[in-house]
Amino acid sequence: MWDKHNMLSSTTTRANMLFMLWLLFSSWVFSLVSATVSYDSKAIIINGRRRILLSGSIHYPRSTPEMWPDLIAKAKEGGLDVIQTYVFWNGHEPSPGKYYFEDRYDLVRFVKLVQQAGLYVNLRIGPYVCAEWNFGGFPVWLKYVRGIAFRTDNGPFKAAMQKFTAKIVNMMKAEKLFQTQGGPIIMAQIENEFGPVEWEIGAPGKSYTKWAAQMAVGLRTGVPWIMCKQDDAPDPVINTCNGFYCENFTPNAKYKPKMWTENWTGWFTEFGGAVPTRPAEDIAFSVARFIQNGGSFVNYYMYHGGTNFGRTAGGPFIATSYDYDAPIDEYGLTREPKWGHLRELHKAIKSSEAALVSAYPTVTSLGSKQEAHVFKSKSGACAAFLANYDTRYSVKVKFGNGQYDLPRWSISILPDCKTAVFNTARIGGAHSSKKAMVPLNRAFSWQSYNEQSPTADDREATVHNGLWEQIYLTRDASDYLWYMTDVKIDPNEGFLKGGQGPILTFWSAGHALHVFINGQLSGTVYGGLDNPKLTFSNNVKLRAGINRISLLSVAVGLPNVGTHFETWNAGILGPVTLKGLNEGTRDISKQNWSYKIGLKGEALNLHTVTGSSSVEWVQGSQLVKKQPMTWYKTTFNAPGGNEPLALDMSSMGKGQVWINGQSIGRHWPGYIARGSCGDCDYAGTYTDKKCRTNCGEPSQRWYHVPRSWVKPSGNLLVVFEEWGGDPTRIALVKRTATA
Numbered sequence: 001m002w003d004k005h006n007m008l009s010s011t012t013t014r015a016n017m018l019f020m021l022w023l024l025f026s027s028w029v030f031s032l033v034s035a036t037v038s039y040d041s042k043a044i045i046i047n048g049r050r051r052i053l054l055s056g057s058i059h060y061p062r063s064t065p066e067m068w069p070d071l072i073a074k075a076k077e078g079g080l081d082v083i084q085t086y087v088f089w090n091g092h093e094p095s096p097g098k099y100y101f102e103d104r105y106d107l108v109r110f111v112k113l114v115q116q117a118g119l120y121v122n123l124r125i126g127p128y129v130c131a132e133w134n135f136g137g138f139p140v141w142l143k144y145v146r147g148i149a150f151r152t153d154n155g156p157f158k159a160a161m162q163k164f165t166a167k168i169v170n171m172m173k174a175e176k177l178f179q180t181q182g183g184p185i186i187m188a189q190i191e192n193e194f195g196p197v198e199w200e201i202g203a204p205g206k207s208y209t210k211w212a213a214q215m216a217v218g219l220r221t222g223v224p225w226i227m228c229k230q231d232d233a234p235d236p237v238i239n240t241c242n243g244f245y246c247e248n249f250t251p252n253a254k255y256k257p258k259m260w261t262e263n264w265t266g267w268f269t270e271f272g273g274a275v276p277t278r279p280a281e282d283i284a285f286s287v288a289r290f291i292q293n294g295g296s297f298v299n300y301y302m303y304h305g306g307t308n309f310g311r312t313a314g315g316p317f318i319a320t321s322y323d324y325d326a327p328i329d330e331y332g333l334t335r336e337p338k339w340g341h342l343r344e345l346h347k348a349i350k351s352s353e354a355a356l357v358s359a360y361p362t363v364t365s366l367g368s369k370q371e372a373h374v375f376k377s378k379s380g381a382c383a384a385f386l387a388n389y390d391t392r393y394s395v396k397v398k399f400g401n402g403q404y405d406l407p408r409w410s411i412s413i414l415p416d417c418k419t420a421v422f423n424t425a426r427i428g429g430a431h432s433s434k435k436a437m438v439p440l441n442r443a444f445s446w447q448s449y450n451e452q453s454p455t456a457d458d459r460e461a462t463v464h465n466g467l468w469e470q471i472y473l474t475r476d477a478s479d480y481l482w483y484m485t486d487v488k489i490d491p492n493e494g495f496l497k498g499g500q501g502p503i504l505t506f507w508s509a510g511h512a513l514h515v516f517i518n519g520q521l522s523g524t525v526y527g528g529l530d531n532p533k534l535t536f537s538n539n540v541k542l543r544a545g546i547n548r549i550s551l552l553s554v555a556v557g558l559p560n561v562g563t564h565f566e567t568w569n570a571g572i573l574g575p576v577t578l579k580g581l582n583e584g585t586r587d588i589s590k591q592n593w594s595y596k597i598g599l600k601g602e603a604l605n606l607h608t609v610t611g612s613s614s615v616e617w618v619q620g621s622q623l624v625k626k627q628p629m630t631w632y633k634t635t636f637n638a639p640g641g642n643e644p645l646a647l648d649m650s651s652m653g654k655g656q657v658w659i660n661g662q663s664i665g666r667h668w669p670g671y672i673a674r675g676s677c678g679d680c681d682y683a684g685t686y687t688d689k690k691c692r693t694n695c696g697e698p699s700q701r702w703y704h705v706p707r708s709w710v711k712p713s714g715n716l717l718v719v720f721e722e723w724g725g726d727p728t729r730i731a732l733v734k735r736t737a738t739a
């Protein structure tokens with residue numbers, strides 16, 4: 001019953017047999033041999049049945065456990081079969097050997113909720129995850145293991161990676177969560193988009209890939225492993241495609257199915273960048289195009305993006321919102337018409353499943369830019385996809401005995417080869433309404449506390465002769481590191497007799513920085529996603545005698561992508577010079593510098609109820625506004641109802657926000673989105689530069705306040721503001737459907 005594509009060569013047959021042997025062996029390891037997951041050239045096979053699988057990424061720490069059941073239910077209602085998630089190592093092992101699997105990091109609970117909903121799980125263990133997540137998911141302590149180099153043929157790294165991967169696999173096994181044990185996990189992923197790195201680093205990369213595949217397979221999960229963006233994924237690991245389109249992807253062996261593990265539903269937002277969106281018509285088109293070309297597994301990255309709470313955002317400069325223009329928005333509400341349109345697409349694909357999994361497509365031309373892909377099985381099932389690739393013209397095509405209207409850049413699906421039940425460019429009107437932020441008219445009553453800049457003689461500071469890299473000192477326990485030194489100015493300096501002060505110049509590896517001279521803010525500089533590095537070069541006001549120079553270097557998320565990104569520095573590495581003195585230019589890099597990790601307010605836990613009562617706050621007419629380095633606090637009662645909540649922070653600059661001691665993330669509405677926001681025609685190849693919004697406005701104005709973090713009354717809201725802002729204009733809003 002197979003057409004020519006299915007005539008297996010003897011080598012592939014042999015490989016298939018080896019694979020079957022491997023499967024038999026791995027299932028033998030478990031006492032429960034009831035369920036199996038395997039694959040062939042067509043599809044993933046679950047319990048003997050080939051399946052077209054529609055999957056969506058939901059990252060458990062990017063929402064709250066209270067949100068999970070509803071997110072999963074909406075994914076199911078949207079027509080998904082599989083939930084895909086990464087596993088976030090740095091969340092699970094904050095210090096070596098000390099594991100954390102509670103609250104938002106309760107992986108077992110998340111997987112079990114997916115199981116209860118009747119969906120499958122694709123567990124992308126990584127443990128490198130990229131994901132715009134801090135340090136790509138690696139714990140920062142890992143960088144300081146002796147002799148380590150990440151993601152290459154390196155002993156200490158491989159040992160650590162294997163230990164964590166085995167820990168997760170064993171945890172899943174102990175809870176019987178693999179499909180072969182009756183659980184929902186049908187697939188696991190090792191590494192992540194390593195192909196491009198391997199290409200760059202060569203031989204050690206190649207042997208690392210082999211090792212990673214063998215190590216993973218050796219853990220005997222009983223379910224297939226995948227490697228995405230890894231053309232040389234060794235058998236039996238399946239290599240899969242990531243991208244905005246994947247229709248032309250072919251796996252590296254004829255006996256592997258064509259899988260698309262990251263279909264980007266939108267794109268992430270960076271502070272300082274415009275907000276990318278992707279039209280629903282184009283996503284639907286890309287998915288239909290993949291399926292019509294023989295694809296059998298599609299994952300939406302992201303189906304729900306969520307929030308980079310706390311300091312989990314990677315980068316540097318990744319925004320707190322990880323909304324991703326996904327079918328379920330950051331707040332857990334369906335995004336229309338995207339969610340509804342894709343649900344219709346999924347129904348059409350599922351109605352065609354019998355034909356799709358049992359036949360290869362016959363492709364015929366219907367015009368210069370039009371094609372029919374027909375799947376006809378021996379048993380009589382027939383499904384057709386009629387495609388119009390023309391970005392400018394819609395056309396009428398003849399197919400079978402019928403005529404079909406194909407809008408430009410669209411695909412119609414005919415599950416019986418006769419009736420077009422869905423077209424990717426035709427969005428039905430039945431989808432529920434759009435959502436908007438609606439202010440809840442209640443003013444907060446604020447109190448303020450001023451964070452003084454410390455000086456080189458600070459008793460808690462560490463003194464070092466010369467400059468230190470930032471993360472080496474902070475170990476990322478805080479965004480903030482103070483670099484402090486004293487500069488002696490002779491009363492005879494020329495500039496003191498009128499004229500400008502000397503020019504202070506330094507270079508920093510990033511990411512943002514404030515300059516304080518004798519307690520006064522004398523400048524703020526920051527980099528951006530394209531270039532986190534920054535230079536400060538400005539006249540500063542110095543006086544005769546001792547001058548206190550305090551530089552606050554600020555990290556905004558550690559890098560998550562790039563070859564050996566773990567070696568990227570942050571902070572002031574020098575030289576630091578003063579130009580325009582009688583002696584000419586003085587290099588102050590090599591003198592004594594004092595270092596202080598974090599803010600005073602952080603050390604005092606001002607974001608908590610007990611901590612916040614440890615200092616004197618002022619209020620009323622004394623309330624400090626538009627001053628840098630200010631802490632604000634207020635208490636409020638929760639609004640009724642159950643709509644998601646957010647804070648409108650547009651009157652503020654940069655800092656961090658906490659509700660009842662929990663960090664809702666970094667705020668940075670002062671970083672205005674650069675670039676141009678042009679037209680957004682759904683037709684034509686999508687890139688993340690197309691269909692952008694928010695240009696000239698804050699990259700992120702609203703910050704999600706999870707409902708489960710607020711109690712009916714007496715909620716403590718704390719804001720730390722670096723730049724200066726007007727807290728009286730911070731507003732609580734609810735996200736709700738507009739009429």
Ligand SMILES: *[C@@H]1O[C@H](CO)[C@@H](O)[C@H](O)[C@H]1NC(C)=O
Pocket residue numbers: 463464465592
């Ligand atoms: C620099 O710091 C070291 C170590 O704290 C100290 O012994 C030394 O006296 C300092 N030098 C100056 C010039 O202050």
Ligand SMILES: CC(=O)N[C@H]1CO[C@H](CO)[C@@H](O)[C@@H]1O
Pocket residue numbers: 129130131132193242262264267268301561
């Ligand atoms: C190389 C790259 O950008 N990879 C990324 C693909 O998609 C998302 C971006 O949101 C990342 O998580 C991947 O790792």
